[in-house]
Amino acid sequence: KNQVEQSPQSLIILxxxxxxxxxxxxxxxxxNLRWYKQDTGRGPVSLTIMTFSExxxxxxxxxxxxxxxxKQSSLHITASQLSDSAxxxxxxxxxxxxxxxxxxTGTRLTVIP
Amino acid sequence: xxxxxxxxxxxxxxMGQEVILRCVPISNHLYxxxxxxxxGQKVEFLVSFxxxxxxxxxxxxxxxxSVERPDGSNFTLKIRSTKLEDSAMxxxxxxxxxxxxxxxxPGTRLTVT
Numbered sequence: 431k432n433q434v435e436q437s438p439q440s441l442i443i444l445x446x447x448x449x450x451x452x453x454x455x456x457x458x459x460x461x462n463l464r465w466y467k468q469d470t471g472r473g474p475v476s477l478t479i480m481t482f483s484e485x486x487x488x489x490x491x492x493x494x495x496x497x498x499x500x501k502q503s504s505l506h507i508t509a510s511q512l513s514d515s516a517x518x519x520x521x522x523x524x525x526x527x528x529x530x531x532x533x534x535t536g537t538r539l540t541v542i543p
Numbered sequence: 544x545x546x547x548x549x550x551x552x553x554x555x556x557x558m559g560q561e562v563i564l565r566c567v568p569i570s571n572h573l574y575x576x577x578x579x580x581x582x583g584q585k586v587e588f589l590v591s592f593x594x595x596x597x598x599x600x601x602x603x604x605x606x607x608x609s610v611e612r613p614d615g616s617n618f619t620l621k622i623r624s625t626k627l628e629d630s631a632m633x634x635x636x637x638x639x640x641x642x643x644x645x646x647x648x649p650g651t652r653l654t655v656t
Contacts, residue, residue: 441580471632471650471652472650473547473634473636473647473648474586476644479644495608498647519585519586530588531645533578533588536585
């Protein structure tokens with residue numbers, strides 16, 4: 431069964447600190463893995479996308495890693511800001527024609543001053 | 544920058560009533576999707592639409608749901624007889640083609656009373 435699991439469920443950190451969010455998946459065949467940021471009441475916004483051959487990708491203060499052998503990914507946020515408070519969702523795309531997306535339950539990050 | 548738009552932002556309806564949720568995908572996109580997110584839960588795939596027909600649908604997308612692209616710009620989701628458990632955020636998404644990024648709209652919050 432295609433699944434995406436994320437940990438932790440929630441995280442509270444001080445402004446300026448770093449944090450790492452985890453994602454494990456069983457989606458097969460695999461096409462790509464995305465990390466999305468979802469603000470409360472809004473649609474998900476893509477942060478990074480990685481294919482099978484990529485093992486790290488950065489977007490500003492966000493750095494994602496992918497280990498396709500162990501089917502694990504992480505999102506590292508550097509020097510957190512209050513505006514980073516949101517849900518971070520790991521989404522794996524199935525490698526079929528429909529390219530269906532499988533969503534994790536997300537990690538709720540709260541950055542406090 | 545082009546974006547997916549959805550209307551209304553919030554819809555309140557009584558159980559048993561029909562609702563139509565509207566989406567305007569990005570103009571040159573060819574693939575269209577509906578997802579839902581029950582409060583506190585993960586985003587779930589409902590249906591994908593390509594070339595004026597449904598290409599894939601999930602178990603959630605039963606006979607009370609239907610989709611339509613009535614005029615080449617709008618993409619609608621109809622729920623024929625709403626149930627309390629249909630209360631959720633409904634997200635529309637579109638993408639240019641196979642392998643391209645999906646772009647999400649801001650969502651419609653549906654509340655069934």
